[in-house]
Structure formats: structure tokens, C-alpha cells
Amino acid sequence: MIELLKTFMNGLFQPSIALTLTIVAVAAMYRYRRIVTQNKLVASLVVASPVLFFAISAFDENFWIQFKRPDNIPIAGMMFLVVFFTWFALKLAVDNDDRIREGRPPKEAEPEEEEKVFVWPDLVYSELLCLLLVSILLVVWSILIPAPLEEPANPQLTPNPSKAPWYFLGLQEILVYFDPWLAGVVIPTFIIIGLMAIPYLDTNPKGNGYYTFEERKSEVFLFQFGFLVLWVFLVFEGTFLRGPNWNFYGPYEYWDAHKLVPLTNVQLSEFIWARWLGIGLPSFWLVREFFGIVLMLGYFVALPVWLASSFLRKYFEQMGMFRYVIFSHLLLWMILIPIKMYLRWTVNLKYFVAIPEFLFNI
Amino acid sequence: MSWLGNLKEKVGTPSQWYSDFTRTPVWKSIFRHKLPNDPKNRALVVLTNVFLHLHPVRMRKQGLRVSYTWCMGGISFFLFLSLTVTGILLMFYYRPTAQHAYPDMLDLMESASLGIMREMHRWGAHLMIITVWLHMLRVFLTGSYKPPREFNWVVGVLLLVLTLLFSFTGYLLPWDQLAMWAVTVGSNMARATPMMGAEGPGMQLMQLGDVPLITAGSDVRFVLLAGRFVGEGALLRFYVLHCLGIPFIFVILLAVHFWRVRRDGGISGPGKGGKLAL
Ligand code: HEM
Numbered sequence: 001m002i003e004l005l006k007t008f009m010n011g012l013f014q015p016s017i018a019l020t021l022t023i024v025a026v027a028a029m030y031r032y033r034r035i036v037t038q039n040k041l042v043a044s045l046v047v048a049s050p051v052l053f054f055a056i057s058a059f060d061e062n063f064w065i066q067f068k069r070p071d072n073i074p075i076a077g078m079m080f081l082v083v084f085f086t087w088f089a090l091k092l093a094v095d096n097d098d099r100i101r102e103g104r105p106p107k108e109a110e111p112e113e114e115e116k117v118f119v120w121p122d123l124v125y126s127e128l129l130c131l132l133l134v135s136i137l138l139v140v141w142s143i144l145i146p147a148p149l150e151e152p153a154n155p156q157l158t159p160n161p162s163k164a165p166w167y168f169l170g171l172q173e174i175l176v177y178f179d180p181w182l183a184g185v186v187i188p189t190f191i192i193i194g195l196m197a198i199p200y201l202d203t204n205p206k207g208n209g210y211y212t213f214e215e216r217k218s219e220v221f222l223f224q225f226g227f228l229v230l231w232v233f234l235v236f237e238g239t240f241l242r243g244p245n246w247n248f249y250g251p252y253e254y255w256d257a258h259k260l261v262p263l264t265n266v267q268l269s270e271f272i273w274a275r276w277l278g279i280g281l282p283s284f285w286l287v288r289e290f291f292g293i294v295l296m297l298g299y300f301v302a303l304p305v306w307l308a309s310s311f312l313r314k315y316f317e318q319m320g321m322f323r324y325v326i327f328s329h330l331l332l333w334m335i336l337i338p339i340k341m342y343l344r345w346t347v348n349l350k351y352f353v354a355i356p357e358f359l360f361n362i
Numbered sequence: 363m364s365w366l367g368n369l370k371e372k373v374g375t376p377s378q379w380y381s382d383f384t385r386t387p388v389w390k391s392i393f394r395h396k397l398p399n400d401p402k403n404r405a406l407v408v409l410t411n412v413f414l415h416l417h418p419v420r421m422r423k424q425g426l427r428v429s430y431t432w433c434m435g436g437i438s439f440f441l442f443l444s445l446t447v448t449g450i451l452l453m454f455y456y457r458p459t460a461q462h463a464y465p466d467m468l469d470l471m472e473s474a475s476l477g478i479m480r481e482m483h484r485w486g487a488h489l490m491i492i493t494v495w496l497h498m499l500r501v502f503l504t505g506s507y508k509p510p511r512e513f514n515w516v517v518g519v520l521l522l523v524l525t526l527l528f529s530f531t532g533y534l535l536p537w538d539q540l541a542m543w544a545v546t547v548g549s550n551m552a553r554a555t556p557m558m559g560a561e562g563p564g565m566q567l568m569q570l571g572d573v574p575l576i577t578a579g580s581d582v583r584f585v586l587l588a589g590r591f592v593g594e595g596a597l598l599r600f601y602v603l604h605c606l607g608i609p610f611i612f613v614i615l616l617a618v619h620f621w622r623v624r625r626d627g628g629i630s631g632p633g634k635g636g637k638l639a640l
Binding site for chain 1: 398401404405407408414417418419420421422423424426427428429430432433436437440441444460464467468471478480481482484485486488489491492495496499500502503504505506507508509511512513515516519520522523526529530533536537538539540541542543544546547548550551552553554555556559561562563564565566591592593630631632633
């Protein structure tokens with residue numbers, strides 16, 4: 001019975017399913033925000049879910065091997081903190097949204113909140129308290145769990161798996177689906193530029209200085225999609241579900257380095273020329289990659305134009321041309337990540353455009 | 363027993379000692395205010411203290427609420443301070459050379475008394491990344507990046523990037539397998555930088571006549587690692603960046619960040635928070 005459950009859970013954590021479930025869970029949390037924040041049972045379940053998952057899973061010996069690594073403990077803690085604070089902010093937002101609907105100001109705008117208080121002692125004391133609590137946490141943690149030290153560095157001996165530092169595991173995961181120049185250079189650059197651009201792209205004047213969801217639904221959802229799904233979830237996956245050879249292992253599966261995973265990835269050009277047209281690959285790269293290039297041009301050039309007159313029309317009108325061009329491209333890059341993941345998982349697509357002649361693959 | 367009563371009177375009580383002490387020239391030269399229990403002295407304590415003067419004298423009550431700020435920015439800053447202190451202590455025991463780095467780590471673990479400095483430094487670093495992310499999340503969800511705070515958000519993103527670089531450069535220093543290979547995986551990416559990496563697209567364009575400009579011995583990865591692989595040159599480079607280069611930039615940006623929190627009208631709020639305060 002337990003074995004069956006574990007097999008089921010291992011299946012559930014298959015990247016394609018787990019990613020889908022994460023997206024659905026985040027969407028559902030915002031869609032059913034009233035129940036999630038006001039029904040005590042649901043609320044406790046949501047907030048406690050990471051704790052429950054780690055506490056129960058720790059009984060499994062295979063999971064325990066990964067969980068007990070000292071460097072993985074903060075990641076488990078992070079999963080809890082991220083879920084808790086997302087939920088907590090949503091609760092404050094729902095309260096405020098209710099007030100706003102009743103024609104009252106958000107809680108942060110109550111006259112008593114506008115009252116001025118002295119920084120000494122009020123703020124200085126709460127800072128001191130925070131400082132004390134964090135110090136205690138840090139000292140206790142440091143006494144209980146020694147920092148690990150592995151074998152001395154040896155350039156001849158590559159460990160399997162070789163993992164980047166945990167906060168870069170999202171990028172290492174993306175590296176499976178994108179060439180290094182994209183996953184390691186272009187996408188990180190776009191993440192940084194994209195984050196910095198947020199204040200200049202978001203033209204919605206509402207929701208400045210108080211928690212709200214209803215006044216800025218798409219902004220919040222978009223940010224959380226990037227943060228919770230494409231960052232936190234991928235860090236979790238990279239830490240606990242990626243083993244030797246960066247293969248997928250269910251949470252309760254033994255990390256067997258000899259696990260065989262068929263590698264049958266196919267380029268888009270092979271799909272089209274060889275499988276559908278049945279005439280084999282042309283030798284000149286421009287002809288060979290013609291369809292992929294058209295597809296990418298369509299995605300990055302035609303699609304934003306079309307979106308501007310359909311789904312994103314509201315944004316286009318609010319933002320103006322310049323902002324919209326930047327916004328739509330950042331958005332399309334972000335969405336390309338899950339698109340490529342799903343295509344790899346379903347039809348084994350490797351690259352849309354593959355020009356090894358120029359080390360250029362998308 | 364009247365002598366005892368006399369003695370008591372002469373010696374005084376701790377609160378008398380304290381008030382006597384605050385009347386000495388030494389005390390007065392350091393603190394230019396009386397006990398901060400009235401408005402005037404509460405203002406003075408903040409204004410005359412270089413550490414406290416990052417704060418305003420008075421603020422809206424709402425900015426005080428832990429439910430609003432989660433205190434995450436403050437905790438991140440505190441962790442940074444704590445990392446600086448433990449980092450300085452660690453530097454006493456550590457030599458960034460291939461020969462010494464690893465044995466120094468072993469010594470540190472085995473023979474340094476009260477040895478939790480490495481732990482405090484490592485767990486503090488993990489924690490700081492998490493708190494900086496959460497701080498960003500709260501700033502986003504309260505819309506605090508909206509005017510007039512746009513620029514401070516940008517400064518914040520730079521701080522986030524530097525926090526990650528702090529951790530990444532520190533990762534190499536224990537010089538164990540985990541360190542070497544995590545940094546190898548991370549820095550391999552640089553090889554693929556367009557135009558600037560030996561295996562990046564467009565690298566063929568970077569030629570002078572027949573001479574390629576970008577090779578494994580001259581690309582960005584080489585600059586980062588001071589070599590073709592993670593070796594002693596990389597160790598020294600990462601050490602200097604970790605202990606000097608990044609902190610230098612970080613502290614400057616931190617000063618800008620805090621200054622701007624105040625100049626942009628204090629912690630954000632729905633009311634007058636949007637106005638520029640001078
Ligand atoms: C090393 C990292 C950082 C430190 C030590 C830090 C520190 C602080 C502190 C102490 C505050 C005062 C309010 C609070 O505690 O919430 C603050 C406010 C702020 N931070 Fe940061 N921060 C850091 C990183 C960031 C990042 C990554 C962002 C965003 C991307 C950011 C954006 C802001 C903004 C916009 C404010 C003003 C918020 C308001 O007025 O409500 N900071 N920061």
C-alpha cells in the first residue's frame with residue numbers, strides 16, 4: 001500500500017506533471033483566494049503543505065538521503081517560507097480588496113496608520129527584536145548542524161551529479177532545454193533586465209503602498225509565475241529531483257547512477273524534412289533551418305503585433321509602443337521556457353533552430 | 363548598623379551610578395542628548411547617531427508593522443553584518459592557495475575553539491539569499507516599486523545580483539569537490555557568451571584577419587577564472603572578489619538603497635507616501 005503510494009507520488013513529481021500541477025496550484029490559489037485565506041482548514045493545509053511534505057517524506061530512506069544534506073535544509077525551509085508569505089500577502093490583499101469594494105480605504109490608509117510615531121523607541125526596538133530572533137536562529141542552527149566539507153578539490157574526478165550552487169539550479173534546469181548561450185547568458189541577463197524594468201513597464205497607478213490583488217491581478221500573477229513556478233519550483237526540482245547525469249528521480253526513488261533514460265531528441269528540421277516531407281535534410285543551413293527561422297520570427301515579431309491587437313490590447317494602449325515592445329519580448333522569452341520544456345517532454349523536440357555551424361541553437 | 367546605612371548612601375544605587383555616569387565629560391562627549399524619553403531627545407538620539415541617522419526621526423505607524431514589511435530588508439541587512447563579522451574571523455584562518463585552502467578548512471573545523479564561525483557564515487549566507495528574495499516579494503506585492511520608488515527597486519535588483527555573486531564566489535573557497543565542481547558548472551556558461559566566449563555564437567566574427575581573438579585562452583571565462591579551468595588562479599580571484607571587490611560595491615549600493623528609502627518618503631504607504639520628502 002505504502003509502496004503503491006510512493007510509486008504514485010514519484011509519478012506525480014515527474015517534471016511535466018509537477019510543473020503543470022505547480023502552475024495549476026498557483027493559479028487556483030489566486031482564483032479561489034477567498035477560500036484559501038478565509039477557510040481555516042484550507043488555509044492551514046496550504047500553509048502546512050510544505051512542512052507536511054518534508055516531514056512525511058523524511059521517513060522514506062531515499063528521500064532522507066537528499067533531505068539530510070546540510071546544504072539542502074535551507075531549501076526545505078525556503079519552500080515553507082515562500083508558501084507562507086505568499087499566502088500571508090494574499091490574505092492581507094483579500095482583506096483590503098473587501099474593504100475597497102465596500103468603499104472603504106485599505107487597512108494601510110486608516111487614519112491611525114497615518115499617525116506619526118517616533119523611530120526611537122518604536123522602530124529601533126522592533127529592529128532589535130528581529131535581530132535577536134535571527135541571531136538565536138542562526139546560532140542554534142550552527143550548533144546543531146555542522147557545515148559540510150567534502151573531499152579535497154580534484155580536477156580529475158567529476159562528481160555525478162555536478163550541481164551548480166542551489167540558487168542557480170533553475171538555470172541549470174533550463175540548460176537542459178536551451179543552449180548554454182541562452183540558458184547561461186542571455187536568459188539570466190533578461191531576468192535581471194526584466195526585473196529592473198518592472199517599475200517602468202508597470203503603468204498601473206493602483207496598488208501603490210498596500211496589499212491588493214484585485215487592483216493588479218495580471219501583474220501579481222505574472223510576477224508569481226516567474227518567482228514561484230520558474231524560480232522556486234525549478235530550484236526545488238534541481239535539488240531534490242535531479243540526480244546523476246541530471247536525470248529525473250522521483251522523491252522516493254533511489255539515485256541509481258545507471259538509470260537509463262532514452263535520448264531521442266529530435267530537431268525541428270529533422271521533424272519537417274525527414275519525417276513529414278520524407279526527403280532528408282538539405283545540406284545548406286539556411287534551407288535546412290528555414291522553417292525553424294520562420295517560426296521564431298513569427299514568435300518574436302509577428303506574435304507581439306498580433307497580441308497587441310487582441311489579448312494584450314489593453315496593455316498596448318496603456319503602455320505605448322516603446323514599453324510594449326520591451327514588455328512583450330520579455331514576456332515571450334519567459335513563456336518560451338515552459339513551452340520548450342513541454343515540447344521536450346511530449347515530442348522530444350530539441351531545438352527549433354539548430355545551426356551548429358555558428359554555435360547558434362534556439 | 364548605621365555604618366552600613368552610611369555606606370549604602372555613599373555607594374548609591376545602580377540607577378544613581380548610571381545618572382552620575384551620564385554626567386561625566388566622557389559620556390557627554392559621546393552622546394549629545396539626554397535619555398531618549400521625551401520628544402526632543404528621541405529626535406536627537408536619531409539625528410546625532412551616525413548609525414541611527416539612516417532612519418527618519420518620525421515615521422508613519424503603518425511602516426512599523428511587521429505584517430507590512432515582514433522586516434525582511436532589515437533582516438537581510440543584519441545577516442549581511444553578521445556575515446561580515448564571521449567572514450573577518452574566518453579570514454584569520456584561511457589562505458587562498460591550492461596548497462593551504464583545504465587543510466585550513468580542516469584545521470578550522472578541528473582546532474579552532476568555539477568553532478561555529480564557518481557554520482554561521484555558511485547558514486547565514488543561505489538565509490540571506492532567501493530573505494532577500496522574500497524582501498523583493500514583499501516590495502513587489504505592496505507595489506512599493508511604483509513612483510517615486512522606481513529607482514530604488516533597480517538598486518535593489520543590483521543588490522540581489524551582488525548577493526548571489528557573494529555566495530557564488532564564496533562557494534569556491536572551501537576548495538573541496540562541491541566547491542570546485544559547482545563553480546565549474548557555473549562558470550562553464552561563460553564559455554557560451556555570444557561574441558565573448560570561445561564556444562559562443564558569433565565568436566567566429568571576432569577575428570583579426572586570420573587570427574581568432576576569442577579562444578579558450580582569451581574569452582570571458584578565462585578572465586573570470588584566470589585560467590582554462592578552475593584552478594589556483596580562480597581561487598585567488600574569487601577570494602579577492604568575495605572579500606573585497608563585491609563588498610566594496612555592495613556597501614556603496616546599500617548606502618544608496620537606504621538613503622533612497624528615506625528620500626523617497628519612507629516606507630511606502632497608500633497616503634502621502636507618494637510625495638517626495640526632503
Ligand atoms: C541585500 C539586499 C537588500 C537589503 C539589505 C535591503 C534593505 C532594505 C531595507 C532595510 C528596507 C526598508 C524597508 C524594509 O525593511 O522592507 C528596504 C526597502 C526597499 N527595498 Fe530593499 N534591500 C535589499 C534588496 C532589495 C531588492 C532585491 C529589492 C527589489 C528588487 C529591493 C527594493 C526595495 C524597495 C523598493 C524598498 C522601499 C520599500 C518601501 O518603501 O516600502 N531591495 N530595503
